Amino acid sequence: MTDKLTENYENSLQTSCKDALTGLPNYGFFVLSLEKNIKKAVEEGKNLSLALLSIDAFSEINRKYGIIKADSILSVTGKIIAGNIRPGDLAGRLHSDNFAISFFDTDTDKAFEIIDGIKNRIKHDLGDEVTLSAGVSEAPSQTAIAEVLIANAKEALLQAKLTGFNETNFFSRIPQGQLNDNPTILVADDDPKNLKIMKTLLDSMGYRVMACDSGAGAVSIIRETPPDLVILDVMMPGMDGFEICKRLKSREGTRQIPIILLTALNDRESKIRGIESGADDFISKPADKSELLARIKSLINVKNLNRRLASFENILFSIANTVEAKDRYTRGHIRRVADLAVSIGKSLGMARHELESLWIGGILHDIGKIATPLEILNKPGALDDEEREIMKKHPHTGYLICHPLKKNLKDALDIIRHHHELLDGTGYPDMLKGDEISPAVRIMVAVDIFDALTTERPYRKALSREEAFGILDSMVNKNKIDAKVVDALKKSGIKGGM
Ligand SMILES: [Fe+2]
Ligand SMILES: [Fe+2]
Structure with a gap:
């Protein structure tokens, strides 16, 4: 009797950790296990790679074929992922069409190889219409915090999606292929279309662009890789532009980063809230190229001037110490x-x-x-x-x-x-x-x-x-x-x- 009860209890525990559709660990359980794996990797001096995978244009598939077919695609994808990882790896379904794999003691090359295997299998089983994009990040070389590692992988995933479907991208502190001195701009917008328009616009102006689709993701990227300027959409689920603005402006390390808020035309109320949150400027959507360029230039100039003044102040402080030493x-x-x-x-x-x-x-x-x-x-x-x-x-x-x-x-x-x-x-x-x-x-x-x-x-x-x-x-x-x-x-x- 007791054994049966214990078995039932363990079963119910397992069920609460699993996603019903795919049988893979759910978000909460995956993050918990990821934290443990990162800790283990740090202790054993090993590398851990995290991949986030997302079905391209899944909402379109949903709309075109209906929820039953879409669910079946999710279920098959989950099974293929589970069947292609190695013992010691861990896969999970985070939400909707987003899957994650943590590869223990694995460098990114090997992770890319396994992801390619999964993509090929999906193509074989589900046809050309279903493709996966993936973003990969690494611990502990980039971070030892699970949330930041996930945010890094998310950023890489977004870059992959912006490059085109069926791509895999690695999160790098300096975006790949852009190792130049041009200022870096982070754009956060939950609408992928707006994000793409903005990225294309800024790319064409020669800026290095980091794109992000959520407020929380933006905050962790900014802490990890402070950009020269941030452009935030006002309305985002979870953490909106005002909240991010307040957070960045209240911290010593991020206070100097200029912030532009994207608002709807003539949205007076948002502008007032934005000023209260410490925003430096506003741009009405859709952004006008020359207006955007002028505002970015002037804000980055002010930031650089402040940085120069701050370093001059530091020089004065060290002169003061030198004098005292005399x-x-x-x-x-x-x-x-x-x-x-x-x-x-x-x-x-x-x-x-x-x-x-x-x-x-x-x-x-x-x-x-x-x-x-x-x-x-x-x-x-x-x-x-x-x-x-x-x-x-x-x-x-x-x-x-x-x-x-x-x-x-x-x-x-x-x-x-x-x-x-x-x-x-x-x-x-x-x-x-x-x-x-x-x-x-x-x-x-x-x-x-x-x-x-x-x-x-x-x-x-x-x-x-x-x-x-x-x-x-x-x-x-x-x-x-x-x-x-x-x-x-x-x-x-x-x-x-x-
Ligand atoms: Fe004196
Ligand atoms: Fe004195």
Whole structure:
């Protein structure tokens, strides 16, 4: 009795994992097994190839011959696939006319060979009218995540379909035959006709095109192979264009990628939603070639400019680190100052963009010391008047170095120039007074002095927190630095120094 129950239970479990029409594992079971196989491949250092196969123009077959004949074609196809794979391979029916095979310990050449065998058998059994297209991807060389592997194979399948029926294509990070420097554009549209029109149009303009028929697929492709620009259809099942837009614009790694949304003509509501989701531009369907070309060009130019500016910013950061390395007494100073300035800014209720300026300003504030001679920076004693005058040039020099990036640096540039200004007008280089000194600069001035006092200098030991605050208090009394900032520093409980 118990044995019978167990058998029934196991049978019901098996049934729930199988597709009723073909007897192959269904989507859920296939993905579960694929995850296990990828893990095994990673552990054993082996290769796994995944093939997605789809019957070409299946909806046309369905329409022409009716559902019973179409179902019979699906059933025969499932059997042929199951009969042509090897022990250790796994086949499944994902949905409708989409099948999948995971080939364990198999390179793509071998996978292509087996797929060719399946295609030949289908031609033999079902005639010329039924053809299969296939897309192949590889783990773990491309990815060790099942969903991404499937998305890669889907992308390869789509490329195969776009090339023509009965094709097999391999997913490559750089689309095959397009190893050039032309910008890459990802187009996502669930309508194969629109996708083909768009691909042909963009191909003719010399762009490298990655095409994708779903929102989720687009997101995983973009994460794996970030394109230079994304064109999204607004209406797609599952994840629509707005949702993808929001996701891409909220992530650091994909924020800079320009997005064009494809909307219906005069669809004002979609445009408003698109702007809210962070879209960079809109194109009405059907796309006009010259309009599309103009918009793509201008968005890619802006993206490249931003990238150049971002890399210039990185160069500035490495110069700042080099300067610090020159000065053996101020090691760690810029990072401590930047972090402390941000925490004081936060406690004083500053906005996010002001905190960003404080951090960048903190890192770059002493960058002008690149021009200060080493013997002055590292002099083991107090500076004489002439040396002090040379040292006092560093805020102005720093300003000149960073000025070309003024659009990006914004208030941070003000911090770099004025971090030695004092409220009574006795600071340098511009001898600003009172309100002429911004709240962000006031924070930087006090934090910079506090860090200098609590770290060892060539001519004195590091002061204790109490000694340092004694000096800061006297500077507040002489109206040199901001009382509110010193108060916030005291409340922060910072000890100071290295
Ligand atoms: Fe300085
Ligand atoms: Fe400094």
